[in-house]
Amino acid sequence: MADSSENVVRKVVLITGSSSGIGAATAIQFATLGYRLSLFALNVPMDEDGLADTKDRCLKANPKLTSDDILTMTGDLTIEKDCHLFIEKTFEKFKRLDVLVANAGVVSASRLENMKMEDFDRVMNINCRVVVLMNKLVIPYLAETKGNIVNVSSVAGLRACNDMMAYCMSKAAVAQLTRCAASELASKGIRVNAVCPGVIDSTRIFHNAGLSTEFHDLMIERVKATHPLGRAGTPEEVAKSIAFLASEEHASFMTGVTLPIDGGRCVSS
Numbered sequence: 001m002a003d004s005s006e007n008v009v010r011k012v013v014l015i016t017g018s019s020s021g022i023g024a025a026t027a028i029q030f031a032t033l034g035y036r037l038s039l040f041a042l043n044v045p046m047d048e049d050g051l052a053d054t055k056d057r058c059l060k061a062n063p064k065l066t067s068d069d070i071l072t073m074t075g076d077l078t079i080e081k082d083c084h085l086f087i088e089k090t091f092e093k094f095k096r097l098d099v100l101v102a103n104a105g106v107v108s109a110s111r112l113e114n115m116k117m118e119d120f121d122r123v124m125n126i127n128c129r130v131v132v133l134m135n136k137l138v139i140p141y142l143a144e145t146k147g148n149i150v151n152v153s154s155v156a157g158l159r160a161c162n163d164m165m166a167y168c169m170s171k172a173a174v175a176q177l178t179r180c181a182a183s184e185l186a187s188k189g190i191r192v193n194a195v196c197p198g199v200i201d202s203t204r205i206f207h208n209a210g211l212s213t214e215f216h217d218l219m220i221e222r223v224k225a226t227h228p229l230g231r232a233g234t235p236e237e238v239a240k241s242i243a244f245l246a247s248e249e250h251a252s253f254m255t256g257v258t259l260p261i262d263g264g265r266c267v268s269s
């Protein structure tokens with residue numbers, strides 16, 4: 001799905017959470033399309049290694065890119081100054097910004113009855129507040145380029161999922177942010193869309209949530225019944241849909257969309 005005009009102007013995409021899973025696959029997808037990349041991940045050793053690996057894979061995916069075309073930074077997006085710094089450094093290096101992919105997020109298992117409010121605040125902070133702030137901070141840059149935003153929500157933001165109350169609420173907020181921001185920013189020529197993945201086979205997010213490998217394997221097994229296509233999705237399948245929504249060539253009349261990439265989970269009984 002090469003976007004010829006995008007290749008000519010050498011567009012810049014900023015992706016949060018690109019050290020693994022969906023964010024890493026999205027970076028590689030945009031690299032193949034010729035974008036220059038600004039990649040961000042949490043400042044812990046595993047993600048720092050993951051981010052370096054993503055950069056290597058981007059360079060391999062598109063030999064026309066050089067190391068100088070990819071900025072990598074680590075920090076903690078729940079610290080507001082890191083959000084500001086990430087965007088400022090991106091602009092300082094590339095002098096433009098065309099696409100924000102707000103992907104960084106965490107999963108947490110919780111039920112209303114035993115909800116720990118510290119956990120609720122933590123999940124709402126990274127999955128929702130940070131996404132709002134990042135959407136807000138990129139507005140002046142995207143207004144210049146008539147760029148766009150793709151937020152990563154979830155099927156859990158569109159329907160109830162058992163035992164994931166805080167996560168579901170945070171992702172529903174991202175879906176609604178997407179609709180409101182799309183309506184507000186259309187007059188500036190900025191499109192805002194979201195993807196809503198079903199269960200994606202990327203073990204890292206579940207491991208980080210303290211869920212065991214057995215739980216993960218059980219969930220992937222259960223997907224055969226809950227997702228009509230009978231399997232979990234792949235990070236690459238989500239990445240391709242993100243690139244589609246970001247493309248001016250393919251999705252120029254799409255804004256405010258919350259696109260399920262869920263093997264039919266949303267329409268299953």
Ligand SMILES: NC(=O)c1ccc[n+]([C@@H]2O[C@H](COP(=O)([O-])OP(=O)(O)OC[C@H]3O[C@@H](n4cnc5c(N)ncnc54)[C@H](O)[C@@H]3O)[C@@H](O)[C@H]2O)c1
Nearest residue numbers: 017018019020021022041042076077104105154200204205
């Ligand atoms: N994996 C799934 O099944 C699934 C399904 C639906 C939606 N999603 C959403 O997709 C997104 C990516 O999920 P994934 O499975 O690829 O996750 P992952 O755990 O593989 O990656 C998460 C990324 O977010 C970054 N991150 C987390 N907290 C951060 C912080 N405080 N500051 C900076 N960066 C931080 C990590 O460094 C990492 O790069 C998340 O928003 C998730 O909710 C995932």
